[in-house]
Amino acid sequence: MPDSTEAGLVERISGAVHSDRRHDSAHKHVTGEAVYVDDIREPAGLLHVYLGLSDRPHARLVSLDLSAVKSAPGVVEVVTAADVPGVNDVSCMGRHDEPLFADDLIEYAGQPLFAVAAETREQARRAARLAVATYEDLEPVLTLDRARERGTVVFPPMVLKRGESDAAIAGAPHRLEGRISIGGQDHFYLEGQIAMAVPGEDDEVLVHCSTQHPSEVQHIVAHVLNVPANAVAVEVRRMGGAFGGKETQANLFAATAAVVARKTGRAAKLRPDRDDDMVITGKRHDFEVDYRVGFDDDGRIRGVEFLFAARCGFAADLSGPVTDRALFHCDNTYFYEAVTAKSLPLKTNTVSNTAFRGFGGPQGMVAAERVIEEVAYAVGKDPLEIRKLNFYGGEGRDLTPYHQTVEDNIAPEIVSALEERSDYRARRDAIRAHNARGGWLRKGIALTPVKFGISFTATQYNQAGALVHVYTDGTVHLNHGGTEMGQGLYVKVAQVVAEEFQIDIEKVRVTATTTGKVPNTSATAASSGADLNGKAAQNAAATIKERLIGFAVENWGVPREQVVFLPNRVRIGNQEIPFGDLVRTAYMARIQLSSTGFYKTPEIHWDRAAGRGKPFYYFSYGAAAAEVTVDTLTGEYRVDRVDILHDVGHSLNPALDRGQVEGGFVQGMGWLTMEELWWDQRGHLRTHAPSTYKIPACSDRPRIFNVHLLENARNRKDTIYRSKAVGEPPFMLGMSVLHAISDAVASVGDYATCPRIDPPATPEKVLTAIESLRAGKRQA
Structure with a gap:
């Protein structure tokens, strides 16, 4: 059916597509x-469940004394792996590598060993801490360096290849290589993980769960209870945020509640503390990306090679598809004449990392932008000029590393429009003049583009x-x-x-x-x-x-x-x-x-073994220009202004889409500038609460924040009313802040050297880069 506007209707119904409409809730x-899961009226006799966690990152569980737990006030039941009626496994994608409860082998600090059900949540929480576990310690693999040495992968690596990159790099007039370390990120949803299981007649169970994937939770619960899928109903009215953290991670909490409900015949609810939630659940993958690039005098990339090594955790979870998608986005908006990109999803004795807004794509794009920045400094040009020089464009420069033709490229026009709208050139000149006068406060500006593929790369999910x-x-x-x-x-x-x-x-x-x-x-x-x-x-x-x-x-x-x-x-x-x-x-x-x-979804297909196909139905585009001020004495900074122009096609609801762009940008900025995960030498996550894990607050928002949706835009593909996806693509607009900080820091060294600030660009890292440039300048 054509858009009603195209049909020539003068009258408009209330809340029609292409109109602003407030969120229904x-x-x-x-x-x-x-009403969230924790607000649902509790059934009579409800039991509250809490998890008992391991203290070691890698060990054999020699014994587990639960006598004190069972005799604690209010405790009704304690369940372990031995009490699971079906299969003790909550892994996704059929990998069978993630037990509901650890039985023999401990593979990360915080891994669930048992669950205790009591009359109140406080009783269950206190009782869970009374367990006495005896371990036989094994050597843990906690860091990417150690994981590289060990070389164990959780999923078969993938290779994307087009042309002969090694020869292209060797034959290029200029070459450089480096490594960028990209930090992880906690989802930090407002509503934590939670599930309530209500037993029904025969083998039936109703599960209220905060999950993005009800069908998978249904499958996992049936699997764990050893009942058919038609005996399990999963219901989700709303979640208080998810960002990918409730795509697979909800499985464990739903299955635990269901096992307790089955064994006791009483409804059971599991809601962990924020600290335990952060310890138990996976994060955005942190990566180390090695790159080699060859380029000409103008800065045009002739050949490039990437190796994406990811800390995946003890089980596969979604690490295979996540690292695949990182490779899919290692080009961002840029055409590489020859390219080879490889993934390396490494096993570590940490919680298994999982889906997060962008699903690996942001890490691939951050690596692409580092390469662009390195080339820009090497040839002495504005990084924006190098970006535009290397854009996809025209026949012969429209093929991705995975051999999909880019048919809808509007990155050049979006960047050009934003460059004019944001007055980028004049502001950049003014910033250069300001920095040339010296002083402790330095300014920086950057304009970065986004091209994000839309569709599940596993075709059956579309x-x-x-x-x-x-x-x-x-x-x-x-x-x-x-x-x-x-x-x-x-x-x-x-x-x-x-x-x-x-x-x-x-x-x-x-x-x-x-x-x-x-x-x-x-x-x-x-x-x-x-x-x-x-x-x-x-x-x-x-x-x-x-x-x-x-x-x-x-x-x-x-x-x-x-x-x-x-x-x-x-x-x-x-x-x-x-x-x-x-x-x-x-x-x-x-x-x-x-x-x-x-x-x-039509048209899409993908051959992973060959590294060829059309995994994406279309691409979403956007661009952001960010201006920052950096205090070179402390490394602290503020975001002064951000201008965004984003493509959502013919928006179904511009008000909601604008909100998604704003929120996605702030979350992406937080990942790249302040959100830092840290494990100690014993493999314990130490950033496990708001007191130790910093996310953007209201005061961190840009002082001036101009967000615009691309006008008169229409998706060339037959999407719903010619709209485009908006959930993930805006997240990567936050890259502009990282590169604006880099631009400000580079002024300390007279813009002669790429600062190579690895995200998150915390004040400590920024100050380290500043001192390094100062030292290099003194030596020169």
Whole structure:
């Protein structure tokens, strides 16, 4: 169906697509009325569950004395690996390498050993600390250096190759090489991990869980309980943030609650403290990226090689796909004449890292931007000039390292538009003049682009289902497989259904995502939520609409073209009747008013072994210009101004999309500048609470923050109403702040040397880079 604007409608329904619409739960968020899992009315007899954790990163569990735990006040049950009815495994992707409870081998400090269920949460929490474990210590692998020496991978590495990179680098007029260390990141969702399992009749169980992937939780719980999938229902109304941290990590908490519920016959809820949540759950992968690049006098890249070594943790989790996607984005917006990129997903005795907004893509793009920056300093040019020189563009310069043709490249026009909108040139000249006067406060500016591939690289995940009911009063019930984590997916899909029927959005009610209504769904991830579920819901609504049209044609004896859906009414021939009246009349004639819908992304395919294919349906683009001030005495800095221009196609809801761009940028900035994970020599995570782990606060936001969506943009692909994904791509706009800091620091050395500041660019790292440049200048 064409956009209603294209159809020439003057009237607009309330909440139609392409219009600003508030988040459906916004008023509940601010008043506290929004119901999260911990707010659900607790069933009678509910047990509270807490986990007992290992103290060692790598050891044999010689004995586990739980006698004091079992006799503690209020304790009803204690469960270990021996109490698991099915398979003691909560791993994703069928790897069978992540036990629910460690039985013999301990592989990271904080690994769950048992669970205790008590009448109150405080009783369970206190009892869990009474266990006495005896270990036989084994040598842990905690760092990437040690992991490189050991060489054990959790997933087969991947190679992308186009052309002969080694020869291209060797034959280039200039060459350089280096390594960038890229830190990890904790998801730090506002709502922590939580699950409540309610036993039903026979072997049934209902699981309320904060998860992005209800179908996977359903599969894991069934697997652990040794029951069929149809005995497990998983329901998710909303999450208080997720960012990828609830794609696979929710499995353990849901399965534990379910095991307790099965064994006791009582409902069970598990909500860990923030400290334990951060210790138990995986993070964004930290990487060490080695690069070699050959380039000409102008700064055009002739050949490049990357090796992406990632600290993955003790189990595979999603490390294979994450490191793959890092390779997919090692080009960002740049064409490499010859390229080889390899992944190295290394096993370590730390918590298994997992999905995080961008899913490896940000790490690949940070490496690409480091290469651009290095080349710029080597040839003595503004990094923006080197970026533009190396953009994809035109036939012969449009093939990615994975052999997909870039058909929709708008990076040059976005960068050009932002360069003008932000007055980049004049400001850069003014900043250079300011820094030339000396002083402790130095300024920096950078403009960085983003190109992000949209689709799951595992082709089978690019599918979605939906269920739509139309009731006889003209209201609509909508359910789909996507989950709501604050991003506004529910209201966007409701807007799609309202648009299809041409009814006000207030008449569309979206109900909690549940495996009992829409089966076999993919995770709400990879920025695919609106693309997939919007199309599936549109398909379901269109089926019902076709039935209503057919009924009208038959009942009123008019040609099909004389049945037109108008705002809240339908024109049939020369009369107009309210939508609800048509529905009631159709019901009396026994017309089916319910339908499922389905969608699968077309065109995509991927051969991992060959490193070739079309893994992405389209690309999302954006650019950000950031200006900072750095105190060269302390390494501290502030973000003075940020200008963003981002492409969301023909936005379904500009207000929500703008919010996603703003939030994504701030989160990306936090990752690259201040969020730092640190493990001690015993393998214990020491940054496990707000007191030790710093995330951006209100005072860290840019003083001037100009965010614009690309005007008159339309997706060339047949996405839902020609919109584009917005969840992940804006995250990488934060790279502009990292490079603005680098620009300011470089002024200390008269812009002669690339500062090579590894993210996160904490004040300590910034000050170290400043002192290094000062020392080099004195020696010169």
